[in-house]
Amino acid sequence: MKRFIALAVLLCVAVTTFAEDVRHQPLKDLNGYFPFNPPSSIDQWEQRKEYVRRQILVAAGLWPMPTKTPLNPVLHGKIEGDGYTVEKVYFESAPGFFVTGNLYRPTNPQGKVPGVMLAHGHRKDARLHLTPEKTLRNQIADGAERFERAGRSTYQSQCRQLAKMGCVVWQWDMLGDSDSIQLSRELVHGFAKQRAEMNTTKDWGLFSPQAESHCQNVLGLQTLNAIRGLDFLLSLPEVDPQRVAVTGASGGGTQTMLLAAIDDRIKLSFPVVMVSTAMQGGCTCENASLLRVNTGNVEFAALAAPKPQGMNTANDWTKEMATKGFPELQQLYATYGKKNNVLLKRGEHFPHNYNAVTRSAFYTFLNKHFKLGSQAPVIETDFDPLPPEQLTVWDEKHPAPKAADPDFERNLLAWFTEDADKQIRAAAASPEGLRDVILPAAEVLIGRTYANAGDVQWALKQEQEQGGYVKHTGTLLNKTYGEEVNVVWLCPKQWNGRVVIWLDDSGQAAVCDEDGSVNLSAMKLIQSGTAVLGADLFNENDETLKQTRVVANPREFAGYTFGYNHALFAKRAHDVLSIVSFLRHADSGPCPSSDLKNVAIAGWNGTGPVVAAASGLAGDAIDRTAIDTQGFRFGEILDYRHPMFLPGGAKYLDLPGLIALQAPRPLWLAGESETPAAITSAYQATSRTADVVTFTGEAAQQQSAASEWLLK
Template sequence: EFAGLFAPKPQGMNTANDWTKEMSTKGFPDLQKLYTTFGKKDNVLLVRGEHFPHNYNAVTRSAFYTFVNKHFKLGFPSPVIEKDYEPLTRDQLTVWDDKHPAPKAGDPEFERKLLKWFTEDAEKQLAAADPKVLREGIEVTIGRTYDKAGEVEWELKDKQDRGDHLEMTGTLTNKTHGEELNVDWLYPKKWNGRVVIWLDDAGKSGIQNDDVKKLIAGGSAVLGVDLLFQGGEPAKQNRIVANPREFAGYTYGYNNALFAQRTHDVLTLVSFLRNTKVGSHPSPKTVCVAAFGAQTGPIAVAALALAGEQVDLAALSTHGFRFGKVLDYRDPMFLPGGAKYRDLPGMLSLYDQKKRWVAGENEDRKPPAIDWLMK
């Protein structure tokens, strides 16, 4: 797919006895069809070399010299054969001297200093940047915006009368992204038009508590949800691809982290409440978020950074969480790039301070969270 984006410009590739050896039958024929569609079939080249181990040898180099010579009209005789040359000495090649000594190979202290410099340089730029820059960076990190949250449908599975409220269980289906959420509605018979999305580390079972009862008694509906991999055995680590080589990029270069996927789920909930009409039922006047778990608190912060004005009030606890302190890429809270944009405080800064009650960040927390949400 990435190679196809370059069409119809000239493009060459080669195979060897490695993971590229099936390219002649898987991938390259599709590229040929794409280039043919543009009328440029000769602009794409595959140099087959499965009889060689993984390399970029003289045979392959010659083929690419010839390919470049043709398309750039360099005028060299074809085929272009590499000439012998005298390699430069180590002293001639080096960029290091007494004033600029070479770092030690595999020096962890040098790596720390370099990364520290990268971080401090980026933080200076972010501190002076418009919030729009911060939001766009976080949108890329999470992999979805509120505007692209998707079209959501509600399916009722069960409905029970609980005295002062109705309990309705069902499924929210995000038709755009092919995702499903099991939800539990607690809907007071004297509804005041307010809905509180209750995010809990235990999933939708977490709505069975005294705080939720207080919200219902005050007229607020409460929506509990099982985010991805909630509702059963807690996810102790992120899924990783089946590759024996320990490298985070094999997983996160192609897949969203669990933290990002759960943030997508929250965006689905907000989008549903704001945009989906269910029969003759009136739409909510006020949408709130409550999240006090060690995992769901930070997830709520990420969602609020993206949903912005769509959420009227939010009460949550971050537990002082920082992406920069997550040391294992299998950790359920790991997020590639999570610390890049001023970490969790950067996300939190994008949601109006007047609309949030936050524990864990040295912010004013009076009155108690539930009373504050009911104001």
């Protein structure tokens, strides 16, 4: 009776809907607006901080962290300077993958001394570069540089100054730059077109859909090199682990933000000309699928709070930072009681740079917080920079590896794939591993959890009596995210408190055609007293959708689109979470939660994998799940514009890994010749193998068999 009273009330209420689902709006790209909204409490921020850090790690291919193999560092060719030394260094961040650079040390360090990581931007041959005389004279005239000699190499100037202040400095090469030659500069920073020979289901290369589905990207490789560089720096006995800083400009600013965000060993950071609510970094090496979905560079910088952090502005995308972004960072630091730990060096009259003025601000900031004892403000002195041939790592005794070798690229990604697979399979064999490794990753891949599915409301459009049941059509409005899902409910007049969400790539028609005919398997459920809900998931009925939308960037890199926007697959999973959340929390509608006893879900055809992902995230909100996979695997998709493409989808044991998250809840599985090992391991770990039913009969019998199982 309560249910029919609620329905009568709904019929008297004017129905309001969104003018348009926000997901139909233009896609966001790297030139969008990325504000930071600091939380009102430390507890709220710590929860958000954990998620964004995890998002960075997953996007960079570092969840779980690749096995840390021996660095095998080689230091040679020491050069004596006036109070400091310079050494040539290379080591292996992964087997056979060399990181190259120079190590600067004070000549006579007194006890433990600070360590500084110095990343560089996109200037070609940055570590070895000498500024042309004409360019330097113009910089001196503008006040950007001070010296005609030292100004020839801003990197050497910075490393030398820090070493003379008592710091050990590690300055390393970005991929494809200076002595880092195993991957070409054209590939790393200039990739434009997909390479057919690298777009394969085995032995793939960077930027391919396969690499994207395994979270393998240049940004991740560079981030790993930074982490291993920090390992190397901290292996030096004179370096104080409580005083380690990182800085860099432009692309080096991106590396600085990311390293400080994810590695607690960094105690001070100074990202230059990169912290902004505007452009987020244009290079392929600064972008990755999943990386900035619902976040951005200012929030990345915020992850370092409350540790000391400085940044600057210039006449570039950072020019509005003083009013857009920095006040919010100050607010966050103030919440920690550390407002003075964050600094903004204004410099909008200078172009994009890490010039002498900004470098002085960094030295002075470092001097203050690491208590170095230098006179403030700290200003560089002049010197004669070393020529490139004295800094280069490779020579006859230390021969360079093969440059731009396609086989090296393939083998490197194969090593990361094998290493990750070994760790993830081990995780899938225990409830703790599923909870701590695979589930957190799935939350990032889909970009939403059941807990934050949103405030979902029911808008009734039509109600029709159909004998023993009532047909309701309407829309679920997700008020939190501005999304809508059109649904049909077939609710028995003698409802038993159970609901089955019946989803298919034909949408609502999978339950009930326009002429009113009901799916026979669904009717079996209705006749038992179970309500059946069908839905049109996002763009599911768009017959013209052969490829998903991508941003207006001519370079064929998935990260430019899916680094800022959810994949279509994820958006459909969001709809499923909206449906489940509404069922569990609704105080009105055809099946109010007060009378709800059981929620089951079934996914057929192309919707089966979407249901697998959403059901795994929904946890105990779903009591049992039936899935037809049709043998689908993310790892077989060779076009990042494919409607089923999901960044990272193949990494976590592919679709079976997502299905394994159903454990220990009852699972009915079709489309597989046998139960995949990941699923078997997950259910064995919970001693619930009997709750997995693998259906291998004729396709025409699937839904009928599943409906019988769903009635149990």
